[in-house]
Amino acid sequence: MHGLVALLGPAKVLGTHDDLLLYEYDGAVDTATPDAVVLPESTADVSALARFCHEHAVPIVPRGAGTGLSGGAIPVEGGVVVSFARMARILEIDVPNLRAVVQPGVINLHLSTAVAPHGLYFVPDPSSQKACTLGGNVAENSGGPHTLAYGVTTNHVTGIEIVLSDGTVVRLGGKAAEDEGYDLVGTFVGSEGTLGLVTEITVKLTPLPEDKRTLMAAFPTMDEASETVSAIIAAGIVPSAIEMMDQLAAQAVEAAVHAGYPLDAGGILLVEVDGPRDGLDEARARIEAICRQHAASEVRVATSALERERLWAGRKGAFAAMGRLSPDYYVQDGVIPRTRLPDILRLVKDAGARHRLRVANVFHAGDGNLHPLILFDSRLGPDELERAKAAGLEILTACVEAGGSITGEHGVGMEKNCYMPLQFQSSDLAAMRRVKDALDPPGLMNPGKIFPTPSRCREFAFASTTR
């Protein structure tokens, strides 16, 4: 602590008991208090900090806005939390080359707002985009509703500056679309802070679509809504987003935004098509017809930008609105083949019932990326979270068995690292481990994440041959 203050000055270091308590949580359920918090203002600060931690064998845990949903920013093994809140400048907007260079603390939506006057935007749009940072997006390889058509963060990052655990500053990639040698940019995106600290990011900017059509369709049950999703894709239409929510989620969402989400529908779809204006109305009409064929009781097309914004505000604020239903929630992020939606959703419901917990669903149906929100009340005792986690594990196991994965976009973090053997053979994990060891030999970068740890994962003795 004293060493850190001597190194960086008192304004960049937090160390009192009261202050440290405030860095023990993120957007999810796990907590752990750091030994110190550092607020760097430059790459040089980060490098000096890494050298210091390397010398003293202290773990380093990066933190963006703390909106993460897998405990990525939680210092589970203690050490220093590095908050990038003060490295939040857009360094360059290169309009002709469709690139921006940013610091990791820039808020996702702020970048899109800043480049909007040039007719551009940054595509990945996680639901927390009003608050989450681009550094966090890179760490988690974040997605969002529009990944269906446009891909996830890794498809929109062309260069990064990294501080390795010994303090070395490495610049990978750049503004060019392709780079020779190993795709290390791709390796770092989604590495959850376990390989190094991202201090600068070069991202792709994309021209805003000429126009959009946004439909909200209400169905009697989740089954019809699920079948509609497959039917839309089967018809050869590629919407930019297909989102689904169930009745319970719609209740919370409607109370928050008053966007006109029907409260009596069993399942609701939000479908968007965008691109050149020609052909959009035809796509909209075809989607509308498919919804009606699948017993949609109501199909509403947003008639104004405001109405569209409202509908999206509802969808994007859905997790954040869960406080209206329950003091706590545990969200899963499993991915399944789209065609399995109806039976896996039934299984999700059963898992909740078995553990006596309500489950709300609001998710990226087009990608088959589920988000069951398991509602619990931690004030009733530790048993509540345990039951929520047990239900979550059953759901993830089913996802893997259905040919899917345990996480689509939230990251593994400390929340699902014990479940990695569900999906990977020990030899797969060992290969990943060798990459980690090569880039972070002392293992100080965000320890306790992604890989199963003996101390915390003892009770999960999965046969790692599930696949």
Next chain:
Amino acid sequence: MTGPIPMPYPNADAPAQDLIAACVHCGFCLPTCPTFAVLGVEMDSPRGRIHLMKTVWDHRLGADSPGLEDHISKCLDCRACETACPSGVEYGKLVEGARSQIVTARPRSPLERLVRVGAFDWLLPHRRILGAFAVFSIAAKRLGMGTLLRATRLGLARRMADLLDLLPDRATSDPLVAAPAKGQRRGRVAMLEGCVMGSVFGATNAATARVLARNGVEVVATPGQTCCGALHAHAGERERARELARRNIAAFERSAVDAVIVNAAGCGAAMKEYGWLLKDDPEWSARPSVFAAKVRDATEYLGDLGVTERPGTLRGRVTWDDPCHLLHGQKIRAQPRALLAAIPGLDIVPLEEADWCCGSAGTYNVTQPDLARSILERKVANIVRSGADTVVTANPGCLMQIQSGLRHSGSNVRVVHLLDLLDEAYRAH
């Protein structure tokens, strides 16, 4: 056997656990919080402050801990986080609850006790004394007392100088006179005269009554009313706030009106929450809530009612700045904009971050001078960038704060209350 764990907070005004439980720590509030924007630390974000309140309930932090007091004091209570929160967390109630506990839990210095008694018991509730104090202070300011105070290089004196700086060059304390409705009567209302409004912005009160009357609303006098208690509640003085609330409720109940009109956004927000303030007072039971349901901001009431008489033409480029306790505290957004648009001839330009606090926030200038300055500079820069020659708002604190910020930056943009501007337009006929 051990006894029950003692309650971690001193009394029943503690930040309610049910309200805290609505927070799912998603972080959506962070980018909307002015103090987080300046300081960038979790402790000075709404989510962090709620977590601090929670850790006290969990017996992990004392209600008298310096960290709690520091970060809760730095909160502007602007409530922008409430607008941002999808879970509907009632942050204003939480932070005022926390402040009341801090005031009780930590011993105050004799000087601070004296300042609190002076401001909260003597000045604010007594219009005559406050009026005389305002006249005296403005005279002192015009005689250059600010420079003199600053020259002493004493912290306290400098803060006094900052306060003087806020005062307008002229105070008006015109008493509010009852005004009969013009034309067909569409409503009968009482008006809160207010402490600062009554003793510094008396002309705005008179203008409000004239504009209402002109639109068919009869304004009746309400003797016995007093300061609304908002500043007391913001400062954690809930018992003092309750005394004032009871006096106001009793006074306004006697005047049997359709609505109680308030032209200071901070006061209106506080009066709409009298039910919450007096929730633990069984003797008053439903009376505070019944009263609170009648409270309307002047812009809300007139905007909903619609103007019957078209205002006269004014010239100029104007912009609207939302008072936090109007937009975030009372969720009033459309009506003042509609009223401004109803004045012919104005060129209305948008203001970036109109929904951000100006840094006034009650006594924030005095308690957090550095933060207040950063936040005010941001507001002033946005106003200058808008290109407007007049900025319109609807709260005395904002009027004084923005005026002082503009004056310091050398700008001659005018700051005016919306009701004054409307009155001006009607007189321009």
